[in-house]
Amino acid sequence: MPYGAEPFMTDAVSSPYDDIRRLITTMPGPDEAAVEAVRLRERQLTKPAGSLGRLEWLSEWLAAWQGKPNPTADRPLVCVFAASHGVTARGVSAYPSEVNRQMLENFAAGGAAINQICASLGLGFKVFDLAIDMPTHDITEREAMDEKSCVATMAFGMEAIAGGTDLLAVGEMGIGNTTIAAAIYTALYGGPAGHWVGRGTGVDDEGLARKVATVEAAIERHKDHLKDPLEILSRLGGREIAAIVGAILAARMQRIPVVLDGYVATAAAAILHAIHPSTIDHCIAGHLSAEGAHQDVLARLGKIPLLALGMRLGEGSGAALAVGIVKSAAAVHRDMATFGQAGVSERLS
Ligand SMILES: O=C(O)c1ccc[n+]([C@@H]2O[C@H](COP(=O)([O-])O)[C@@H](O)[C@H]2O)c1
Numbered sequence: 001m002p003y004g005a006e007p008f009m010t011d012a013v014s015s016p017y018d019d020i021r022r023l024i025t026t027m028p029g030p031d032e033a034a035v036e037a038v039r040l041r042e043r044q045l046t047k048p049a050g051s052l053g054r055l056e057w058l059s060e061w062l063a064a065w066q067g068k069p070n071p072t073a074d075r076p077l078v079c080v081f082a083a084s085h086g087v088t089a090r091g092v093s094a095y096p097s098e099v100n101r102q103m104l105e106n107f108a109a110g111g112a113a114i115n116q117i118c119a120s121l122g123l124g125f126k127v128f129d130l131a132i133d134m135p136t137h138d139i140t141e142r143e144a145m146d147e148k149s150c151v152a153t154m155a156f157g158m159e160a161i162a163g164g165t166d167l168l169a170v171g172e173m174g175i176g177n178t179t180i181a182a183a184i185y186t187a188l189y190g191g192p193a194g195h196w197v198g199r200g201t202g203v204d205d206e207g208l209a210r211k212v213a214t215v216e217a218a219i220e221r222h223k224d225h226l227k228d229p230l231e232i233l234s235r236l237g238g239r240e241i242a243a244i245v246g247a248i249l250a251a252r253m254q255r256i257p258v259v260l261d262g263y264v265a266t267a268a269a270a271i272l273h274a275i276h277p278s279t280i281d282h283c284i285a286g287h288l289s290a291e292g293a294h295q296d297v298l299a300r301l302g303k304i305p306l307l308a309l310g311m312r313l314g315e316g317s318g319a320a321l322a323v324g325i326v327k328s329a330a331a332v333h334r335d336m337a338t339f340g341q342a343g344v345s346e347r348l349s
């Protein structure tokens with residue numbers, strides 16, 4: 001038998017993405033019985049019905065995706081995925097790419113904003129270095145990464161949950177990646193590149209014009225290959241976005257609800273949503289980023305952000321703050337007294 005023609009191989013055209021597509025078809029759905037149990041207890045707690053607004057919904061959401069009637073947020077984990085981008089050669093960021101490695105050191109030393117947010121809220125924190133010294137290709141010239149590297153990076157992102165957690169927040173670090181995210185949104189949703197491009201770390205008007213021109217050039221370069229969302233991901237990048245796609249999928253398989261960070265992290269959710277909207281039903285938007293088009297993206301994904309603090313930092317900061325709210329929602333649901341326990345009179349009619 002000639003080399004490469006083992007009997008178990010078929011002639012069917014296979015793609016490196018097949019395993020990811022197969023995984024998506026086996027994802028668990030929401031646990032309706034757990035949601036009902038939460039609603040039942042909710043009605044018995046010492047407060048006017050519905051008075052805790054979205055906190056009540058958050059308890060139901062946790063229960064639905066954790067698959068348990070007593071939802072928890074006892075071991076929340078913030079994962080930050082860090083990557084470098086060849087497109088920075090086009091002058092699309094207010095900061096140099098060296099900041100990527102320097103910020104990894106800052107995260108490790110405990111000096112970044114995200115370190116303080118995690119410490120103040122008691123959240124676990126893990127950073128993933130996605131070959132930070134090897135930028136992906138400039139997407140105006142060629143694809144950011146090949147399909148196999150893209151799949152390998154998604155698989156690496158699945159490691160996010162390896163240590164165990166009951167609530168995952170996903171964020172990123174990568175100079176130039178608001179241009180990458182804008183390119184992904186332009187490919188997915190169409191319209192002028194200028195609609196999707198914002199100031200990121202704070203580029204001036206010339207920088208903004210360079211970002212728009214860069215996204216337009218990237219779309220023009222790849223225009224014949226932007227139908228399949230996974231191909232959009234590998235062509236436009238970057239590694240941190242691919243890793244977050246993997247983390248979101250792995251979390252779903254293990255029944256771990258996910259909190260998304262800002263404009264860049266949401267691009268990973270948008271890729272999955274374009275494959276099938278239900279793939280991100282276990283995700284909430286932690287916050288509304290100040291990066292202009294985030295509102296539009298979240299509306300397309302059907303997500304209402306938990307917080308709107310005018311933040312545009314990235315590094316998981318908005319998602320981590322939102323986890324603090326989710327932790328309170330779980331604690332309120334678990335520890336409040338019922339009308340019966342507290343001897344408080346119930347509603348008249
Ligand atoms: O995700 C967001 O909402 C967001 C908005 C603006 C900036 N960022 C962060 O800033 C970096 C990207 O900005 P830029 O200008 O280099 O494209 C990257 O490290 C992101 O974490 C992130």
Ligand SMILES: Cc1cc2nc[nH]c2cc1C
Nearest residue numbers: 095099173201313314315
């Ligand atoms: C200093 C700095 C910190 C960051 N954290 C996330 N993105 C960032 C971009 C810069 C420039």
